[in-house]
Amino acid sequence: MRGWSPAGPLPSECRLTDPTGTLARAAWPSVVFEVGGYSESKLSEESALHVASEKRTIETPERAVEISSPDKVYFPELGATKFDLATYYVEMAAALEVTATDRPAMLQRFPEGAGGNSFFQKRVPQNAPSWLQTTVVMTPNGTKSNALVVADIAHVLWAVNLGCLGLHLWPYRADDPAHADELRIDLDPQPGVSFDAVRAAAGHVHSLLSELGIAGYAKTSGNRGIHVYVRLGAAWDSFEVRAGAIALARELERRHPDLITAQWWKEERGERVFVDFNQNAPHKTVFGAWFVRPRVGGQVSTPLLWEEIESIDPEALTIATVPELVRRRGDPWRHMADEPQSLLPLLDMAARDRANGLHDAPWPPEYPKQPDEPSRVAPSRARKA
Numbered sequence: 463m464r465g466w467s468p469a470g471p472l473p474s475e476c477r478l479t480d481p482t483g484t485l486a487r488a489a490w491p492s493v494v495f496e497v498g499g500y501s502e503s504k505l506s507e508e509s510a511l512h513v514a515s516e517k518r519t520i521e522t523p524e525r526a527v528e529i530s531s532p533d534k535v536y537f538p539e540l541g542a543t544k545f546d547l548a549t550y551y552v553e554m555a556a557a558l559e560v561t562a563t564d565r566p567a568m569l570q571r572f573p574e575g576a577g578g579n580s581f582f583q584k585r586v587p588q589n590a591p592s593w594l595q596t597t598v599v600m601t602p603n604g605t606k607s608n609a610l611v612v613a614d615i616a617h618v619l620w621a622v623n624l625g626c627l628g629l630h631l632w633p634y635r636a637d638d639p640a641h642a643d644e645l646r647i648d649l650d651p652q653p654g655v656s657f658d659a660v661r662a663a664a665g666h667v668h669s670l671l672s673e674l675g676i677a678g679y680a681k682t683s684g685n686r687g688i689h690v691y692v693r694l695g696a697a698w699d700s701f702e703v704r705a706g707a708i709a710l711a712r713e714l715e716r717r718h719p720d721l722i723t724a725q726w727w728k729e730e731r732g733e734r735v736f737v738d739f740n741q742n743a744p745h746k747t748v749f750g751a752w753f754v755r756p757r758v759g760g761q762v763s764t765p766l767l768w769e770e771i772e773s774i775d776p777e778a779l780t781i782a783t784v785p786e787l788v789r790r791r792g793d794p795w796r797h798m799a800d801e802p803q804s805l806l807p808l809l810d811m812a813a814r815d816r817a818n819g820l821h822d823a824p825w826p827p828e829y830p831k832q833p834d835e836p837s838r839v840a841p842s843r844a845r846k847a
Contacts, residue, residue, distance in 0.1 A: 518545055520552065520619055525593060527619040536575030536627065537760035540782055544575070547754060548622050550781040554752050555615040557765075557793045561751040562618075564637065566599045566609040568630035568747045569621060570756070576627060577758045583624075586610055594620060597636040600745045602828045611636045628684075628753030628763070633700065633742065642700040645692040645707060645805065646748050647678070648738040652723075652731050657686065661771050663722050663735040664688045666714055668768055674807040679795050682776040684755035684763035689748070691795075695802040698809075700744035706808030708823050709815055711737035726824040727840050740826050751795065754781055765795045 518532045532545035540546075551558070569583040584607040586596050595611040610617060612629065621629060633642040649663050664680055667690050671678040678690045694703070711724035714737055723734040741748055755761045764779040764787075779787070822834040837844060 520548060522552075522614070522616045522619070524614050524616045527616050527623065529619070529623050534575065536572075537754075537758055537781070538575075538577065539759040540780065542760055542781060544622070547627065547760075547781065548619055550754070550785065551618050551622065552615060553785045554788070557752050557788060557795070558612070558615065558618065560793065560795055560799055561765075562612040562629070562631060563614075564635045565612050565750075566597050566632040566634075566636050567612050567621070567750070568632075569610060569624065569626050570628075570630065571625040572627050572756055573625045575625075576756045576760070580756060584609075587624075591620070595636075597639075599632060599639070602743065602745050602826065604830075627756050629750050630747035631750040632745070632747055633703070635696075638696055640699060641696040642698060642703045642742070643694045643696050643802070645694060645703050645808075646741050647690040647692070647707065647710065648683075648741045648748070649688045649690070650736045650738050651686050652728075652733055652736055654733040655735060657776065659721060660686070660688050660735055663714075663718070663737075664690065664771050666718055666722065667710075667737075670710065670714060670717070674811075676803050676807060677801055679765060679798050680768060680771060681751050681763055681765040681795075682761075682774070682779060684749065684753075684757070684761045684776070684779075686776075688771070689763070691751070691798070692803050693798045693801070694805055698805050700742060700746075702809060703805065704739060704742040704744075705812045705822075706805050707737075707739035707742040709808050709812035711739045712815060712820065713811060724823070729840060729842055739823060743825065743829060752784075765793065767791070767794045 517528050517530045519526050519528050529545055529548050532543060534544045536542060536544050536547055570580055571583055572578055572580045584601065584605070586594065586608050590596075594617065595613040596608045597611050598606055599609045600606055609632075610621060612618060612631070618629070633644040633646060635643065647667055649660055649667070651657070651660050668678060668680070671690075671692070676692055678692050680688055680690050683689055708724070714722045715724040721734060723731045723736050724739065725731050725736070726740070740746070749755070749763055751763055751765050753763055755763060759777065760780040760782065761777060762779050762781060762784045764776075764784055766774060822832060822836065824838055825832055825835055827838065831838070
């Protein structure tokens with residue numbers, strides 16, 4: 463597979479015949495990889511060489527999913543192909559079940575792989591297979607669209623075949639769009655800010671959440687930042703979750719003003735870590751855990767143990783290394799869904815801010831003006847006016 467294969471020994475239930483004749487195995491029970499529509503046992507070496515470049519089929523417990531152009535290189539720094547990406551997701555199926563199952567997903571397609579041009583596809587194609595689960599979602603500007611629902615690993619593989627490297631997930635379940643069950647704390651380093659500063663900011667987030675009795679789960683963004691997720695009980699809508707995120711950001715800024723900022727306008731952030739509360743605005747999607755970023759090195763948005771943050775190198779967390787990491791130390795988020803948290807401590811903090819004269823924070827420009835929102839004019843422009 464062009465010099466790349468998943469690290470470490472894998473379970474033997476799944477198999478693939480590739481042009482080199484080697485077997486690559488993945489961690490999804492009963493998945494059988496086929497080449498050109500023929501199972502491994504039916505292929506001679508000569509026929510495998512002939513058809514492998516055309517398509518391969520992955521047989522999941524639910525159904526078969528065809529991967530076209532499987533040998534197209536998607537991640538040049540690794541030499542990893544489209545089929546390597548599909549194999550990675552099959553290996554990570556159990557972890558994806560915790561984070562992505564039943565969530566609507568935004569499709570971003572990279573026909574030429576990472577580093578190539580891309581486009582967002584807001585609607586599932588009309589010629590999608592009949593088994594594909596979809597749901598109607600709203601985009602921030604109020605447009606309705608028919609979105610993919612991540613019902614199982616076959617749905618992820620279908621998206622991979624379209625050229626999606628990873629998926630952007632809604633913060634709610636498809637069967638309950640009225641309740642956002644995830645608070646997503648996006649630690650966004652501004653220009654000039656090191657990853658060490660992001661590590662420190664993540665530690666402060668952990669401390670504050672712990673103080674409030676809230677369990678948070680960290681992951682790399684897959685780039686320069688860190689995300690902290692809180693899985694919530696299905697009791698609050700996105701407006702309330704965003705209010706909680708604003709309160710958290712403001713409290714972090716009060717406690718650590720030289721490191722952390724809650725200022726929406728870029729001109730006021732300085733060289734600090736911005737807590738992007740607007741990632742929790744209604745209908746906002748965030749790049750999902752375990753999914754692969756559109757970077758030529760195949761970096762993964764990787765869930766972490768809190769103690770790993772001090773030493774982890776996010777650049778080294780790729781589709782070639784993450785499966786072995788999970789096999790070695792397990793999935794740090796595996797109990798997240800079993801322990802839904804309460805938003806009330808953060809809403810109490812928001813109420814105190816409001817009583818002290820702090821009201822809403824600015825919304826992104828694509829949203830309608832909100833009743834309690836301050837001016838959307840940047841401070842420097844407001845002073846000139």
